[in-house]
Amino acid sequence: MKQLPLCSFAPLRLCGSTFLLLLFLLSSCQKFLDVKSDKQLAVPSTLADAQAVLDNYGLFNTNYSALAATADDDYYLSATYFNTLNEEGRSNHTWGAEPENLSHWRNLYSMVFSANLVLEALRKIEAPVAGRAEWENIKGQALFHRAMAFYSVASLWAAPYRAASPGTSPGIPLRLSTDANVRSVRASLPATYGQITADLEEAAALLPAAVPVLSRPSKAAAYAALARVYLAIEAYPEAGRSADSSLRLYSTLIDYNTLNAAAAAPFTRFNKEVIFQSQYLGNGILSLGNALIDSTLYRSYAANDLRRTLFFAANGTGTVGFKGDYSGSTSASRFNGLAVDEMYLVRAEAAARAGLTTPALADLNTLLVKRWKTGTFVPYSAASADDALQKVLTERRKELLFRGTRWTDLRRLGSDTRFAVTLVRRLDNTVYELPPGSNRYVFLLPQTVIDLSGMAQNPR
C-alpha cells in the first residue's frame, strides 16, 4: 500500500485515476507527506549532521565575550572616545553598576545549547564500529565547546574560585540538556568547575591528535583548555601537568624574526603557534585606534624585543594600539583561543610555584628567545623560585595581550599581596578604581536573566 504511485506524485498520470482511487490514496499514502519540506532543514540524526552543527564557526569560534578584555588594565580610552560610547559600554569600562550585557550571556549559552543538541543526538546515533572514532571525536568536540562556554561564563559572572578555599558564592547555571523547561539554577562553584574540568578531561580522551582545521578542537586543545582552567582556579600542579600534556602533543613556536613588522596584521589566522582558533565578538573599544596601550606596559618591551613592533602600531594620536592579534584580525574581534606560547607560560608558572626554578626558567627562555631579535636575547636567570614566578607573570602579561587572560589573572592574583593591584581609570576629572578582591570583579547577571529565571544576583 505504501508503494502506490502517488508517492512519487505524478499528477498527470493521476488524471485518469478514478475518484474513489483518489480518496483511497489520500488516506493511505503516508510517504507523500514524509518528504522534507525544506531541503536545508534536518533534525540532527546523523554524525554528519552533528559535525555540521559543530562546524558553525560563527557560533563556536567567534562568539566569545569581549567583556574580560574590555575590563582589564592593558589599555585605556580617551575621554572623548569614552563619551561616544553608549551607557552599557561606559558602565562596563568603568566596572559600573548596571550593565545588562544580555547578548554576551545569550551568545555563550547558545554555544551550550548547540553543544547539548549534538550530545543528545549522539545518544540516539548508534556508533558504527567503523565510525567509532568519528563518534568519539564529535562527542569530544561538543564537550570541549560546552566546557569553554561554561568557563567563559564562570570567569565573568561567578566569583574567583580556589579549590583550596571554595567559599559559598554561587557558580553558574550548568545547562546539560536542550530542554527549555528545565529551570536554570546556579550550581555551586565547585560543581561549576568540576563540570568544566570533567568535560575537558573526557574531551581530551576522545579528541584526535590531528584536526583538519584549527577551528576544530584537538587533543592538544583539550589539554591546553585544562591548563587554562586549572590555572584560573589555582590548581597549579594540574595546570602544569595539562600544559605539559598539550606541549608534548604540539609545541611549535613562531620565530618572530620571520615576521613582517610593517604589516597591518603581522600574524595570520591559523598560524602555526595556534592550537585552537577562537575570537571574541568585536567591540569597537578594543580596536587599534581606540584602545590606547598603557604607556608603562609599552615601555616594558625592550628595544630588541620584537613584540614592540609586531604587537603595536602608532594610531595617529601619539599613542600606540594593538595589532598583534593571533587570528590575523585588524578589527576589534580578537583572538582568545589557545596557543603554544600560553602553554609554555602555564608550565613555567606551575614549575615556579612548585619551587622548580630551573624548569620554569627553561620554559620562559624557550619562549622568549623566539620573541627577541636573533642573537640579542640574554636568557633570564632567577635568584629564587619566587623571583622566577615574578618574571614568568610579567612575561605572561606582555605575551598574552588582549586575549582575555589578563582578567582571570587579575581575579586570581588579587588575593596574593605580591601581585595584587588596584585598577584605575581616569576619564575627564573622574577617577574609577577597582581594588583587588572587589565584588565588581564579578559582573552582574543580566537583569532579564534574573527576571525570567529567578536566579540570585551577584552582590554589589
Next chain:
Amino acid sequence: MTLGVLSALVVPRQNASIMKYFLLLLLFFTVSATAQQPVRGTVKDPSGEPVPGATISNTTTTTATDNRGAFTILALPGDTLRISHTGYEPALIVIRHPSTVLSITLSPTEQTLAAVTVSTGYQSLPRDRATGSFEKVDSSLLNRVVSPDILSRLDGVTSSLYFSKVRGGVPELAIRGLSTLQSVATPLIVVDNFPYEGDLADLNPADVESVTVLKDAAAASIWGARAGNGVIVITTKKGSYSQPSRLSFNTALTVQKAPDLFYDPSFLGSPGFIEVERFLFAKGFYNAQLSNTFSRPVISPVVEILAKQRAGTLSAAAAEAAIAALEGYDLRRDQQRYLLQNAVKEQYGLSFSGGAAAVNYLLNLGYDRIGSTLVGNRQDRRTLHTVINARPAPRLEVSLAIGYTENSGASNGIADLTPSGGKSAYYPYARLADSAGTPLPLEKFYRAAFLDTAGAGALLDWRYRPLDELRLSGKRNASRHLLARLSATYKLSKALSAELKYGVERSNGETRHYTPVESFFARHTINLYSQKAGTAVKRNVPYGGFLDGSVSTLASYALRGQLSYNRSWRGAHNLAAIFGGEVREAVNRSQSGRTYGYDDNMTTFANVDYLTSFPLWGNLGTNSVPSNTAFSDVINRFVSLYANGSYTFRGRYTASASARRDASNIFGVTTNNRWVPLWSAGLAWNLAAEPFYSSSWLPVLKLRTTWGYSGNVSPVSALPTIRYSTPNTVTNLVYARAENQPNPSLRWEKVGMFNAGLDFALPANRLVGSIEWWQKSAVDLLGPAPVDPTVGALTMTLNSAHLRGSGVDVKLNAKLVDRAFAWSAGLLFSRVTNKVTRYLLESASLARLVGDGYFITPATGYDPYALVSYRWGGLDSAGAPKGFNDGRPSQDYSAIVNRSTWDDLKVHGTTRPPLFGSLLNTVSYKGVSLSANIVYKFNYYFRRTSLNYASLYNSWIGHKEWESRWQAPGDEARTNVPAMIYPAVPNRDLFYNQSEATVERGDLIRLQDVNLSWSPQRLRLGKAVVKSLQLFAVASNCGIIWRANRRGLDPDFGTGTPPGLNLSFGFKTTF
C-alpha cells in the same frame, strides 16, 4: 422590463460561424431561416445554466421551460414573447423568423439577494441558501479604479477588510482583524478554485470577474487549516453559452505624481545640521574619527573643513565661506529632481468571447507598461487569459482555462541614499549634481580624503556618484507565469454529479544584475581587494564587471475529486452537499550567484579565489571574496478531505455543516500531529418566506448564524531543527545552525468564530443591507515568548496566547434617487476589536510593549497592536525630559527604559483603526456617472517620528523638530523637544522618542478615489457597430479631507511618505 439588452435579439441569421480557437476547439452552429409556426428556444442564465420553469407568453398562449430550459410556443412573425422568472429581469423578444431557435439569456435581477451566487472555490452556492458570511465584489466595483494589481482594488469597497500600509512595501491585509500573532497573517488567496502560489502581480485585474471574501468560519472552513485569516476567492472571467461573438477593447493611461520628499519631518535642513556639527566638533566628538587610520570612517564635508581650519591649512574666512556655500543646499531638491519622476502607466486590453449551445470561449490579451516614480524602474507585463467551456456530451461539461503572464522590467532606481559605515542618511547639504548637471561624488563607505589618495594612482577611481550609477546599473528582471485549470463535471444522475479538477501553476523568474566595471560597486570591490605587490598592484578581484544572477522556479500541482449532490423533493426539501478530497504540491526552487570579471560585450569572465582571506587595501581588514552563491529548495504538500452540506426546508430554514481534515508535510511535526480536523455549522431562517410574514415594506428579511473553526499552519517545528548553510569562508566547511529550541508540546493554532447576520431589503431594492455581528476566539496562538536567555535564546515560539475579537459589519446600498437622474449610495461600516485574553509568558520587562505599535506585542488585556508609551512629565528647567519610575517622577532614564511598571506607562489604544469603512456615492444622468469613495478610519493612534540626538550625532538622522528644541529656560513651556546635550544619552532619547509626547490620534477621512465616466447610449463609428463605449477618468490617492493630527501627517503610511496623486484616463468599448 427592459428591451434591447438581450443578446437573443441579435439572432444569428444565415451564417455558419467557425471559430478556430487556441488549442483544439472548433465549433459551429448553423441556423437556417424559413418561416414556420412553432417557435423553439432555450432560456439560460448568464453562466449558461438552463433556467427551468420560466414563463413564456405571447398574446394568446403561455408555456414554461422544461428542466433543460427548453420551450416550444406557437407564434407568428412579429409577435412579442415575454419571458419571465422570479429573480430575473423579464425579457421581451420580437419574433422575426419563427424557424430560428431562440437562445435567451436572462439577467438576474439587480441587487436581489436571492439572485447572487457566491463562490467558495469548492462550489458556487446561491446566497439565499448560504448561512455564512460572504462578501462579493463584482467587476463593476473592481473596475471603478485603475491599478495594475487586483488586491488594491478591494481597498475601501470591502467591509471588514483592512489594508495596513504602515510598514511600507506590500500592504498587509486583515479580514476581521487579527487571528494569529506570529504565523502568516494574510488571508488565503484562491484563484479559480485553487490556492494561488505565485505573485499576485501576475494577475491582470482585467481578467477578474469577481472577488468573494469569505469572512466567517462557515464560509472559510472549507479551506481548513489555511483559512484562519479568512479567504479571498478570485474568479476569473469566462465565456457564456449561446452568446454571439464579442470583441472589446479597453485602455487606460495613468499618471502618478512623484512622492513629496519634503513631507518627511525626519530631516534636518543644512543650517541646523551644520550647527550641530560645529557643536560636536567643538566637543571633540570627531577627533577619534579624524585620526582614525584603520577603518577610515566617513567624514562629512563640514567636519573636514573645520578640521582643516583647526589644523591651520585653511583660513577661518575660507572655511566660513565654504560652509556658508554648503548651507544653501538641500539634498531633497536634488533627489526630487534627479531620482524621482511622475510615473506613467499604460494599460491595454483586448477581449474576444462568444459561445454556442455547447461551447463557449473567452480570450483576453493584456499589455501593461508600468512606469515607476523612481527614475530607472519600470515593468512591462503581457498577459493572456483564455477559457474554453464545452459540453461534449449531455451529461459532461469540460473546461480549460489558461492564464499566461510575461513580465520584464528594470529596477535601477535609487530609493535610499546611504553612506553606509554606520551612517543611515546623508548630510542635508549633499549634492547629486553641480549647477551644470554634472554628477557629483558623495561620501560612501570610507572617508573621501582617504579614497582620493589611497591608491596613489594605482587604483581605480574610488568615488561614488549616484547619478552615474543610475546610468550604469543594469538590473533587469523577467518572469513567466502559467496558470492552467482543467475540470470535468459529469452528471451521474439528476441529483448527483462528479467533478475532477486539476490545476497547474508554473512560474520562473530571473534577475540579472550587471554591474559594469565603471560603476562604483565594481570599482570599490576591485580596489578593496587589491594588494600592493612591489610597485605593481595585484587584483584579487579581477578587473571587470560583476554579473549577479538569480533564478527561481515554482511548480505547483493540485488535483481534486468531488461528488456533488443537489436534490429538491416534494417542493419542500432541498439537500445540497459536496464531498471530496484533494492533493496539492508546490515546489519552490531558487539559486543565485555572482560572476566576477564579466564583460557583457564578450561574455567573458574570470575565476576568483573564494577561499583565501585577503588583506584589504589600506589596512581596512581582511576578507575573502564573497561568492554570493545560494540555493533553496522547498516542497509543500497537502492532503485534504472535506465535506460540506446544507438542507433547506420550504425555502425557510437552512441548516449547514462542514468538516475538513488537512495534513501537510510541514517539518518537525510528528505524524500524529500532521492531521488537523476542523468543522463548522450554521443555521439560516428566511423570515420573509414564512406564511405569517406579510410585511410589504420589507420584502426581504433573513437571519443567519454560524459557528466553526478554521486554522493556521504552524511555521515552527516541534523538534530541534538545524538548517544547513553555505560553506563558511574561513573554514570552507559546510555547517548547520540550530534553528529552534525543541518544543514537544507545540499545537496547531485554532480560530473559532461565531457569526450572526441579518439581511434585508426594501421594495424595489431601494435599500438593501446586511448587518453582521461576529465574535472570534483564537486559541493556542504561537507567539515569541521571552524565555530565560540561559536556554540559548532570547525568545521561543510557544502556544502562548489567546486572542478574542469581535466586531460588526454593516453594509447598506441605497437608491436615493432612481430616475433619469440617479443617485445611489453604498455605506460600509466595520468595527473590529481584538484583545489578547491570555498571554502565558508575560515578561517582567514592560519596556518591550513600548514602541510604535506596528508590530505585535502581546499583553493580556490589550490589543495586539496596542500603542504603549512612557508617561511624559514634560521638560525640566534645563530642557531634560521628565518621566516616571515606580509611579514617581524620575529622570533616571536607564531605570525608566529598563524597569518600567504599569504606573509608568500609558496605553493609548491601537494603531489599527477599530472603526473604519467607506461611503460610496454615485450620481448618474444619461450615461454620465460620477462616483466618489470616501474612506474613514476612527479611534486609533500612531507614533510620529521625533528627534534622537544619538542618531543625529552618530548616524546623521536628523529631524525637523530640532529647530523647536529646548534652548533656554522657559522653553519648556512651549516645547517637548529635549535640549541638545553632549554626550548624547541614548536612553534619554529613547524615552523621549517613545513617550506620550510623540503620539498622535490617527483618525481621518480620506477621499479614496473619484470616478467620472460617460457611456453614450447609441454610437456608430463608420460601419463598425459599437455595442458599448465607456470613457472614464479616475483620480486616486486624492488625499485627506480631515485628519485629527495637526502636523499634516498621513498615519496610514507610518513613517513613510504617502504616494502622489494618481490620475487615469481611458475607455472601454465593445463591438
